[in-house]
Amino acid sequence: MNTGTLRKILLFAFFSVLCLLILVPFYAVTIASFKPGEDLIRYGLNLRFDLSAMSLDNFVFLFTGEHAYFTWFFNSLLLTVVQVVLTLLVSATVAYGFSAYEFRGKNLLFVCVLLIMMVPFEILLLPLYTLTFNMGLMNSYSAIILPGVASAATIFFFRQYLRGIPKEMIAAGRVDGANEYAIYVRLILPVMKPSFAAMAILNGMNSWNNFLWPFMVLSDENKYTLPIGLKTLLTPYGNNYDLLIVGSFFSILPILALFLGFQKYFIDGMTAGAVKG
């Protein structure tokens, strides 16, 4: 055996161990969702695979029991779709403005975009909270959607992408007599399609998992999104583990399915900011 093969085997073994470590929590939560909640209370989350103690009871309860899980699930779905569509449209438009034109104040405005990416959103929680309160938007989805509608990271990504589009395209559009907006809608938007996929998925994932701000805004149980609903199953007075674990497990599945189907776009969206290109 030569050193090349040995290296291969060692590397493979090393990453397999690492991978196992990373997947262990998923395994634990998967088998826990087949066990009664008392088991979790008594033994904690564990790796014991014991068929005799496992059943589909939790899943039956998830789909037939009396709880608001699927209300939260569909709220999350709705909110995610609306948020993604609006954010993508608005951010793409802004990015096009930045990349296609030279105008006064452009650099200053773009610095603002970069600044947003560096200022922790969390420091705005309180003023946004009072603002939302004063505007009468408490407990509404608009309060969740609006602040993020011109997403800095998304604008940044689209602008990087649009840099690769030849200016001649825009000039040609003008020669043909199209106005500025028609050029954007008819010529540019279609070209942007691939970049929309990456940003849709990344924004969708963030929106699906978003917690802190919606948690502060929403107070009506029927408007809760999935993470908030799951969080409310944990209370100081006792935890509804039966539903919590199977609900947690089930909440990962849609995004996991999406990931397996569209891996490339997840990775494109994730890594877009990190590399100058």
Next chain:
Amino acid sequence: MIKNFLYSQKVAPYVFVLPFVLVFIIFWVYPLLSSFGMSFQKVTLGQEASFIGADNYTKLMGDTIFFKAVRNSAVYMILTLLILIPFPMLFAVLINSKAMWGREFFKSSFFFPALTSVVVAGTIFRLMFGEMEGSLINSILGVFGVEPIKFLKGQTTGFIALVALASWRWMGVNMLYFLSGLKNIPDDYYEAASIDGASAFQRFTRITIPLLKPTTIYVLTISIYAGLAMFIESMMLWNGNNSPKNIGLTIVGYLYRQGIEKNNLGYAAAVGIVLLIITMVINLTQLAFSGMFKKEED
């Protein structure tokens, strides 16, 4: 007339960027300014605010719980930087080596944890680090004869759980950042270095690390941000914002406690302003040292 105005090439760009300008003013500039203003006032929701000068800040400087929160956030940030930059970089280089089986599979598996919401991930880790003998971590330690540890009741052990959670969720993402950075390094550099007799270690320190600098700066910047702004992870691990002796309290946790839980908005705003200053100072220093600003100019 109006149509001609809006359709001109001079006005159109402003129409395009208008949504950003509006969002920036309404949801960033205004709240930021009002936060700054609030930090000099006594504010309670539903009541008239009163100006109290720098009282909030003076009080903050003598507030031991606040300093505990700052220390926790700083320690968390430093630990995550120490783990979530060198290791993902090394793993990315290893996984990128030509002789690697199952590269795509490992990349995806490492990315999985990032798909979970902080609520779900936090719950899983709270239960894994449970104090019972049978909980995952304790049962593994038990194999080596270690007595069950009450992880979430101690400062050090609590932080082990916190940092484990962060490492689990972000290792794969940071690895992907470095992998995409590696793609931009031409193979010829390594070939030339090999011909000149450079060892693998020399190639790593002389070529890989310097050329990955833009990626490293990016990862560093977002990690500083994320480290200092951490809150929900702690809230999920301790099932609320109150951990024993505040071992898991962070700056944002304290802001939340004062502002939302105690309706002491002015004081909480001062906490927010201090957080803003800390983040900006650290990040700008870091960017200045790494020569980022110079690069933007040319």
